[in-house]
Amino acid sequence: MKILKKLFIKNYRNTSDPKVHHRYGVVAGVIGIIFNLLIFGCGIAVGLISSSISIIIQSVANLTDAGSSVITLIGFKLSSKPADKDHPFGHARIEHIAGFIITIIMLMVGALFAKSSIEKIITPEELNINTATYIVLGFMVAIKLLLMLMYRSFAKDIDSDTLLTSSVDARNDMLANIAILISMIVMNIFDINIDGYVGLAVAIITIISAIKMIGETVDPLISVKPNRKLVNKIKRELLSFEGINDMHDLLIHTYGTGSTFVSVHVEVHENTSLLDCHELIDTIERYFEDKLKINLTMQVDPVNPDNPENKRIQSKMQRALRTLNKKITIHGLRVVRSQTKTTVLFDILEDFDSHLTKKQINSVLAGVFDNENTQFEFIFTIDKPFT
Template structure:
């Protein structure tokens, strides 16, 4: 069914990396969500009014909120498709994350209102009317929501969309909440126990929980979360596959929304290469990363002196010192500067975040341990957090 809808409504749907295809898939998901949730809302509202069940009405309102969420998602995908302009040179793809955040806020607001109404029902319970129509509507809703969960989950993974994957989880949660409402109705009918208000409260809490988790998922990329480990591995593997590359470090990935990814790294090449050769290597790698991984890459060139025994020996000693201090410390961009008075060792030191930023103390300790090993060298250390 999902693939049939893709073939019918998304042109060139096989090319999931294309921005136009992503937007079309998002619009399709939004339209399906609006139609299905509106139908479920009307059906459950009818069942809730007939039976007088606050739990069923709460579940109906939850579907209405899902329909509203689909509208926001639809708008978000449309806005995210806008090209870059003078005021937004990195494009508008983060609208997709913002739409997910708005959906989460909407779910939280509705969840709070449902808590209030359910508590009122617990304090002042009212009888509910059981009917085959009510059971039929709830069973149909469970089946539809189960399909929607699979539908949104497939599309979310297909185009790597956080809002769609969140919507899939929300639909899965709706299956659980509607099943709880149905069990509450059956318990009232067969055992003459009125737990309608308690079930309604449970559904409301479930909605709040889903909204809170969705909010965390959408805020994280907006704040600048850690880069996806799979993408980092692909970038490193691709860059290091070139024979002349001696090493890479300081890889930074900036996410400006799905399909709008920028990155920078330091690339180590032999200092024996002439400037034009090194520039040509870097240009080739930047273009290859963009073509194969859809990442705009900027590379900083670090020349490395090779076949220098003194430099290699001092680097070995410094690494030995770092290992004695803390095995998590690592250096890169090591170079030796010679002058008439003293040798200067210049390098970058990656420090794990949990070690804090007491960099002066760390430098003093390294200098002291160098003296203990008989190396009277000046150090120039650039500290950076280990990413």
Template sequence: MTDWLVRTFLSGVSTTEPAGRTRYGQFAGIVCIICNVVLCIAKGIVGFIAGSVSIIADAVNNLSDASSNIVALLGFKLASKPADDEHPYGHGRFEYLASLTVAALVLAVGINLVITSVQKIISPEPTEFGPAVIVVLVLSMAVKSWMAFFNGSMGRRISSETLKATAIDSKNDVITSGAVLAAAAISYFTGFDLDGIAGTVVGAFICWSGFSLVRDAIDPLLGRTPDPTLIEHIHDKIMSYPGVLGTHDLMVHDYGPGRQFASAHVEMAGEGDVFASHDLLDNIEQDFLKEGLVMTLHYDPIVTNDPRVADMRHWISIHIKEIDPRLTIHDLRTVPGPTHTNVIFDCVRPHDLSMTNDELRAAISKIVTSKYPQAICKITIDNSYVSSQQ
């Protein structure tokens, strides 16, 4: 059905362009609002007739979901605004703010449900169980299952954290409705009222879900580690060009879906034509731009015609992994002298390495001088801004 809806209402709309992403996101929001409002009305009527706080709470949860969908709609609209003088990187992070707002609403609903359910445990009231309760809850589970699939599919099409969060919320609603149905059935057949207990459990589950969504929404705003798949793609693409010997110091900045900027250093032979090297880097940057990634590359010339330097670079790069297998070096060069040789290079350390920079320099120097006693290491420590597995 999702494909039919896309073909019918979004035919020819690109998912890579900001305007296309906005239309996809807004369409998903409208569909979800309609579904949630219908479910809210149906559950509200049945819950009021049956006197079930858990069913009424489930109805309120659907109303909250509809409010979240409205927030998501607004987020997509604001995120589509073009760049201006005050925001040269665009307004894409509005989508992340929308995700955070949705998560906060989910958390607030969960807290309110727990309070209401605890009150019913303290002051219980009879709950009716009949065909209407069964029908509305089963219908809710079916609709929410489809909504979870729909939002997940749409979220993957446009790489939207907001829609992915909505899909998770819909999956949670399936579980909560199932819990309400089970509690109502048990209460009816055993005479033991589980409505307040079920409401409390459902509320606690919603709170946990809301907390997880808040955490996931905050991550991109704080600047989370880039997707390892993206890092691998960037690395492999740069290394695929002739003349490229290595790449390092990769940084990726996320200003919202489809608005990513990256920079990296590229090692090339220092003996080559500098103009040809610069031209190649320009071509690589333009190829990344075609993929929607704004890339800035820095040219690092390295010596390739001195086998002693090449052997030293290779030996050091292997043996520093005795300290930590994630350590890497780059830009190694030497300045020979009559009594000693300055060995100058950069070392990239993972952020969670327990050693200080001075301790790391001392440990590396000890390893290098064990092989090259005349070496004096001049080491610059770089922090890794991508996955430490790279």
């Protein structure tokens, strides 16, 4: 696949560039159209001559795959359009819609094939199997294998749901062609007609795969956890800047290649001046925009992690809260002292399956500091692990 990338995709390694991303889709779409039309022509001819419903089904599937490649082309073309006043975050999610359309086509084709196969089981026809049948089926297997490898490689490079869907479709077609080839050999040797049953099996595999892929193509349109590699990269880059002690509340909104928006809370020492803090944050945001193509917004939390009293308070709070939930954690803790009370400001991180209320948390924390010489007030936010 590397040869294809070198020949047809300029700067193919720079997959963060929207133009390169778009080019991957165009190349995959054009190659898919050409080869699917080629094996459709060969397959439909052999299928009609041999009267095999399973071969005809697979040939028509190749025609729909060519149509899917057209949808892929259109999807990548539209998704590469720049942002406008009605779509300020761009059009990149059209690519996911294209992938969804392809899965719907797979589902409809599978249902149609199942109907035709059942009819063949009820009223079987005599088959005319010859050497050309085996050659064409072998050719179809080889082409689908190459398409599967290309789609999978491209999908991995640019993190594309559309191309991943196409790779799964090509894999299913390849396995179906292998099954048909084996069944043709069996039918020719033992003189039995299982063509309708093989066609039905192929149709069922197509339907099951389509149903699975519907969820995978729709999920990004609803909301999913961001890519773990991206999360780790953002964390690594942020913590590499001197003055950033820690970070939390990382939120990532990705609308496609070149359209990623990130917000995060960063912890800096409370003695850092406002001017120095602003300069640091401004430098980091420019770095993310220029080097990583990420629109970053940061909130600064002033902390003093070396203060022994703050450490004592956080430790007591952490132990108390873990009586409610062992996985709960505290971050961004800040202590403000006055003559009448001590105010503790912090964030709590709990899992999505945990549903603690502020009343429960306040009740537990109040009991921990009953014996202190000052009154404690707790101001906090309950966060969920969005990354």
